Amino acid sequence: MGMRARNKKLFAVVETAYNTPGSITGANACRTTGIQILRYAGDRVTQEYDRAGLGNFRQINANPHAGFSQFSVPFIGSGDVGVAPAWAPLVQACATAETDDTAVNDEWYYTPVDTGFASLTCVVAEELVQQQSTGVRGNFGIEANPGTLPVLTFSNFLGAYERPVPLALTNVDDSAFQNAIPVTYSNTTVLTVGGKSYPVSGFTFDAGVTVTRVSQPNREETIVEDRRASGSIIVSPAQAADIIELFQVVENHVGATDVAIQLKH
Numbered sequence: 001m002g003m004r005a006r007n008k009k010l011f012a013v014v015e016t017a018y019n020t021p022g023s024i025t026g027a028n029a030c031r032t033t034g035i036q037i038l039r040y041a042g043d044r045v046t047q048e049y050d051r052a053g054l055g056n057f058r059q060i061n062a063n064p065h066a067g068f069s070q071f072s073v074p075f076i077g078s079g080d081v082g083v084a085p086a087w088a089p090l091v092q093a094c095a096t097a098e099t100d101d102t103a104v105n106d107e108w109y110y111t112p113v114d115t116g117f118a119s120l121t122c123v124v125a126e127e128l129v130q131q132q133s134t135g136v137r138g139n140f141g142i143e144a145n146p147g148t149l150p151v152l153t154f155s156n157f158l159g160a161y162e163r164p165v166p167l168a169l170t171n172v173d174d175s176a177f178q179n180a181i182p183v184t185y186s187n188t189t190v191l192t193v194g195g196k197s198y199p200v201s202g203f204t205f206d207a208g209v210t211v212t213r214v215s216q217p218n219r220e221e222t223i224v225e226d227r228r229a230s231g232s233i234i235v236s237p238a239q240a241a242d243i244i245e246l247f248q249v250v251e252n253h254v255g256a257t258d259v260a261i262q263l264k265h
Contacts, residue, residue, distance in 0.1 A: 008035055009172055010071065011123040012136075014089045018221070019135035019160065022121035026169055030090065031177035033151070035071035037124055039131065040064065040161060041213075065213040065222075066133045067158040068124070074180035075142060075150035075265065081106045086176035087152055092118040094140040094154070095209045095224050112207075117224050122159060123169060130167050133159035137222040139209040141231075142263075144188065145202050149180040150265060153206075158213045158222045187265060193233060194249045194259030198242060202234035203263065233261070 010030045013022035042061040049057075073087050081102055091110050092098055095117055099109040120136040136159030144150040181187050183203075191200050208228040214221055237243045249259055 007127045008032075008037070009125045009169075009174075010035055010068070011125070011169060012089050012093075012120045014092055015119045015121055015134065018119050021132070021134050024121060024123045024132070024169065026171035027173045027176075028123075029172045029174040030073060030086070031174040032071045032073055035124070036069040037126065037131075038065075038067045038069055038158075039164070040066060041158075042161070063213060063215045064161040065158055065215075066131060066161045067136060067138070067156075068122075068154070069157075070153070070155045072143075072151040072153045074177055075144065075152045076178045076180050078176065079178050083176075084108050086174075086178070089120060090154055091140055091152070093120045093137050093157070094207055095137070095227055096207075112227060119222070120157075120159070122157070125167055125169050125172075128167050129164040130169055131164040132162045134162075135159045135220075135222050137209075137211050137224060139207055139211065141204065141206040143204050144183050144263060144265060145204070146183050146188075146200065148183055150183050151180070156211055158211055160220070181265075183265065188263070190262055190264035191233075192260075192262045193235075193246070195262075196245060196249070198235040198237055198246065200233060200235055202232065205229070205231035 010032050011024045011028040012030055013024055013028050015022050042065055043063040044059045045062045047058040047060060078085050088098055095113060096110045097113045101107045101109055117137060121134050122136045123130050123132045136157050138157030139155050141153040143153060208230055210225045212223050212225055214223055235246065237246060
């Protein structure tokens with residue numbers, strides 16, 4: 001009998017120092033959907049030389065690494081003000097920093113940073129094997145469309161390569177991840193552009209974090225190269241005044257004005 005490809009589980013923990021393996025237990029399990037595993041990636045170079053015969057040349061992986069091309073997790077808090085969301089480690093690996101403001105405002109903040117990037121140790125288990133990767137960083141986004149379950153999306157998570165080993169992580173506990181609730185009028189209480197509320201039929205956000213895996217003398221790292229956030233909001237103005245007001249916010253040919261986009265779900 002072949003292995004069941006759907007039997008996958010991701011475990012992740014924030015590293016205390018870059019590329020220093022964190023201790024992974026079953027309680028570090030993530031409740032993921034659609035995870036795409038990069039078992040053995042890299043930049044292959046061909047060793048070519050002059051010869052009389054025909055045939056292929058030897059290929060060598062000059063930058064072996066592993067990771068995940070994509071996955072998503074439920075977009076919802078922990079259910080307890082004093083406890084950070086279970087997805088916090090994943091977002092921190094995407095060039096953000098965590099701030100515990102529960103003592104004053106009952107909130108956790110995840111803000112973009114330009115230095116001091118966090119990283120993860122990840123283990124992915126699939127049926128009979130597991131594979132660890134350290135120094136993992138990547139990109140994240142949000143999908144919160146009406147009538148759907150909102151998710152945090154993750155992409156291009158890259159880290160060091162280690163050969164898979166027999167499965168050892170069997171006591172899986174992802175109960176820290178709460179089940180998402182639909183994006184509706186009663187559940188999504190705030191979605192504003194520049195402080196103004198409009199009926200919204202679609203919302204997406206991409207942090208636009210670009211990461212690259214490098215292997216060079218004295219340096220092997222997943223580098224955060226840039227951040228260029230993007231996204232879309234599909235609005236349905238209820239009256240002419242709404243349309244005029246909205247264009248006053250989005251027009252930029254007469255000079256750009258930054259406004260806040262706020263989502264509370």
